[in-house]
Amino acid sequence: MTSTNRPLNRLFLAVVGLVFLAVGAFLVAAALPGRSVVRDWIGRARDAQDTALKSSAIGQPAPFDGSYLPWGLAVVCLVVVLVAVIAAIARGGGRTDRVVEVDEPAGRIVVSSQFAETALVDALQPRRDIAAVSVASYQLKGAPALKLRLRLTAGSSPVPAVRAASEAVTGLDAVLGGPPLPVLVEVVGASPVRPGADSRVS
Amino acid sequence: MSSLNRRILRRETHSSRSGATVVVLVVLALVAAYVGLEAVYDALGRKPLLFSPLDVLGSLLTAATTQGGLVIAAGIVTGLLGLVLLVIALTPGRRGRHTLDDPRLAVVVDDQVVAASLARTTRVAAALAPGQVSAWVSRREARVTITPASGALADVEAVQAAASDELAAVGYRPAVTADVRVTRSGKLGA
Numbered sequence: 001m002t003s004t005n006r007p008l009n010r011l012f013l014a015v016v017g018l019v020f021l022a023v024g025a026f027l028v029a030a031a032l033p034g035r036s037v038v039r040d041w042i043g044r045a046r047d048a049q050d051t052a053l054k055s056s057a058i059g060q061p062a063p064f065d066g067s068y069l070p071w072g073l074a075v076v077c078l079v080v081v082l083v084a085v086i087a088a089i090a091r092g093g094g095r096t097d098r099v100v101e102v103d104e105p106a107g108r109i110v111v112s113s114q115f116a117e118t119a120l121v122d123a124l125q126p127r128r129d130i131a132a133v134s135v136a137s138y139q140l141k142g143a144p145a146l147k148l149r150l151r152l153t154a155g156s157s158p159v160p161a162v163r164a165a166s167e168a169v170t171g172l173d174a175v176l177g178g179p180p181l182p183v184l185v186e187v188v189g190a191s192p193v194r195p196g197a198d199s200r201v202s
Numbered sequence: 203m204s205s206l207n208r209r210i211l212r213r214e215t216h217s218s219r220s221g222a223t224v225v226v227l228v229v230l231a232l233v234a235a236y237v238g239l240e241a242v243y244d245a246l247g248r249k250p251l252l253f254s255p256l257d258v259l260g261s262l263l264t265a266a267t268t269q270g271g272l273v274i275a276a277g278i279v280t281g282l283l284g285l286v287l288l289v290i291a292l293t294p295g296r297r298g299r300h301t302l303d304d305p306r307l308a309v310v311v312d313d314q315v316v317a318a319s320l321a322r323t324t325r326v327a328a329a330l331a332p333g334q335v336s337a338w339v340s341r342r343e344a345r346v347t348i349t350p351a352s353g354a355l356a357d358v359e360a361v362q363a364a365a366s367d368e369l370a371a372v373g374y375r376p377a378v379t380a381d382v383r384v385t386r387s388g389k390l391g392a
Contacts, residue, residue, distance in 0.1 A: 004218050006213070009219040009222075009223045010292070013222055013226065013290050014288055014291035014292065016226055016284075017288035017290075018284065020280050020283050020287060021280075021285065023281075024279070024280035024283075027276055027277025027280060028278065029277075030262065030266040031265075031266040031269075031270040031271075031277065039263065039267065042259055046260050046263060049256070066244075066246075066247055070255075071241070073238070074238045074245065076238075077234040078238055080231070081231045081234045084231035084234065087223075087227055088227040092220075140210070145210070148307075155319060155321065155322035156322075157323070157368075158311045158315050162307070166304055166306050169306055182207060183306070184308045184309075185307045185308065186214065186310050187312060188314070189314035189318055
């Protein structure tokens with residue numbers, strides 16, 4: 001339910017994969033025995049690079065007497081580092097703390113997501129087939145949505161628990177009014193690492 | 203079901219590929235940081251730490267002429283890495299989850315829950331002890347393995363019917379068919 005841009009993830013991986021494939025093919029082509037066009041091209045590129053480095057001097061006193069091209073490369077690398085770090089951090093997200101936000105003539109009405117979370121947890125926690133309930137609120141396409149995670153005791157059927165959740169959410173709809181909130185129910189199993197989740201029942 | 207619910211379910215049953223993306227981004231950041239550092243060393247006219255990025259073409263030319271095997275091996279490894287990334291990018295990346303139809307909610311169920319619930323239903327139907335039934339669920343198939351007590355016969359048809367009824371009653375999507383098997387060796391003292 002997070003706001004991660006998934007097509008962008010895949011596009012990025014595909015582009016990097018294609019670049020790696022191209023570099024690999026280039027390396028293989030460059031090292032194949034016999035006369036190689038690619039090797040000749042590398043030689044010409046090296047010579048062109050040497051010429052460019054010689055003709056691009058900054059002309060300042062040392063240590064700034066060399067070419068400005070390495071500085072340009074350093075700046076490009078810095079930008080790449082910044083973009084990569086920001087893109088790596090900007091993942092997940094999309095959480096919100098409001099389930100209702102309406103502007104009325106009399107003023108603005110805001111219902112905290114804590115209200116919906118408490119209501120659903122209180123309604124579902126006493127059930128014997130549910131070991132743990134947790135609720136989180138997300139911003140989905142500009143509107144709030146709920147994610148309800150039900151951890152079942154081992155061997156319980158998901159159907160009664162989901163039906164109970166459906167009833168609880170319908171009740172919440174009646175209380176909140178307005179268009180129904182999108183709700184995701186995630187039914188997960190008892191986990192041996194979580195002592196609250198009873199894995200002995202089977 | 204609303205299109206929003208369909209979108210939620212699609213996202214919840216498929217991997218976001220964030221893990222692979224973060225790994226690639228971190229590696230990219232490290233490599234770029236190192237190359238940038240070497241570029242600054244080169245620009246200031248200092249000796250490189252390991253290699254100067256400006257020597258790459260010359261070194262590659264030398265290596266390709268004198269140590270062709272090494273360069274070809276490096277090229278193959280790079281190409282394979284690229285292939286792996288392409289496969290990650292293009293495969294659907296389904297998570298082990300099934301969805302349930304509900305008029306109000308978008309429901310996803312972990313395959314672990316499907317298997318545990320199926321194992322219990324069939325165990326009760328076959329009147330077996332805990333630990334004599336194990337279940338394993340994939341996208342379209344559920345395999346239930348029963349270990350009868352030594353010397354006793356397992357009523358496979360009853361168990362198969364119970365498992366199929368349970369799966370049909372719940373209505374997972376994509377639909378799961380049950381396949382009941384009996385182990386060749388029984389269990390003592392069960």
